[in-house]
């Protein structure tokens with residue numbers, strides 16, 4: 001964002017003035033209809049059936065008897081100037097609601113409803129002056145309730161606090177002295193951290209304004225219940241992940257046909273992220289890693305500033321996000337289109353280890369079982385390399401991270417890694433070997449789902465990873481470029 005900085009600043013000042021003027025106009029305005037532009041699929045609600053969201057809310061509540069649940073959505077900072085708005089994963093998972101500044105209040109069965117409602121979404125009231133800047137907003141009310149498939153959509157935040165006070169004063173929560181002992185289950189950090197400041201402040205205010213109410217945020221609270229729920233992907237979620245993976249495949253293809261020595265890593269980044277955007281991805285699910293030469297051995301290198309040299313390997317660890325679900329696919333390319341014999345033997349070992357791990361999976365295993373299996377494969381290999389200490393080691397010495405992770409709305413998705421992996425869980429297998437003394441790093445990462453029969457299916461099987469095929473694709477592209 002280089003040009004236009006000055007005008008951006010003055011329009012921000014203007015915006016603040018307009019917002020103040022607009023406050024007097026905040027009220028329910030009747031004419032936001034289904035024909036408004038933001039009603040395109042995937043713009044207002046995420047791309048899943050509302051029945052999915054409802055089922056998740058019911059499942060969450062099935063274990064809660066002694067209180068209510070309040071989930072806060074993300075607010076839009078600086079009206080879209082600082083960064084693009086993204087709903088947080090908890091709110092998105094339970095409602096699909098994308099509206100900035102929203103919240104969800106849930107009352108379990110067995111407790112009295114709040115004026116007939118157990119599922120209430122709060123969204124900001126419409127503000128006509130603001131809408132000139134942010135677009136038409138859905139108003140709280142019956143129409144929004146129908147869209148979101150909840151019983152009420154009320155006004156954030158005044159009505160949220162009045163509903164919380166109403167819940168706390170239910171007779172079911174009161175002791176003989178009339179003091180409320182309601183539990184309020186929410187997701188909030190102990191300290192205000194990046195991205196969770198609103199949640200932290202909410203918990204603080206709840207402690208202050210709702211006397212006697214116990215705010216439950218710690219371990220064993222809804223964050224861990226929801227975290228375990230999020231591990232299992234429904235067919236609708238797997239379809240979104242598949243879309244994210246396919247887009248990432250397009251990006252890997254564009255890397256393979258454009259990569260050549262003399263380019264900068266950031267040029268490759270721009271090519272792959274263009275493929276993301278062109279194919280409907282909203283953003284990269286995590287910072288794109290394009291690491292060449294020595295940086296192929298640095299795991300979370302994402303500066304992407306180096307010039308790519310002819311003999312380099314280039315590790316490209318990337319993932320498109322689609323409707324808030326992210327892929328995570330790594331390919332390693334020879335910069336000049338051909339692996340050296342040394343690069344190829346390391347590459348083949350990593351590729352074989354990945355295939356062996358997927359084939360080795362059996363129901364009841366956890367991710368650690370697969371990790372140990374791959375460590376053993378590397379240990380048994382006859383290959384050797386020297387580390388920076390001058391000593392020679394077998395290959396498991398150069399495999400320094402864990403074999404994989406759950407994948408979903410977070411790239412390192414939620415859930416307990418010590419538990420056996422079950423059908424519907426999506427995870428990565430990404431063995432890697434990183435030999436700094438040879439500036440040689442290889443990582444190959446694909447995305448898998450556990451099938452109902454307990455086998456493992458590779459969701460990214462269409463994205464080439466065999467060294468022969470990578471060399472063939474790169475050679476054909478070089479021929480087309482005329483060299």
Ligand SMILES: [Mn+2]
Pocket residue numbers: 328405428430445
């Ligand atoms: Mn990964």
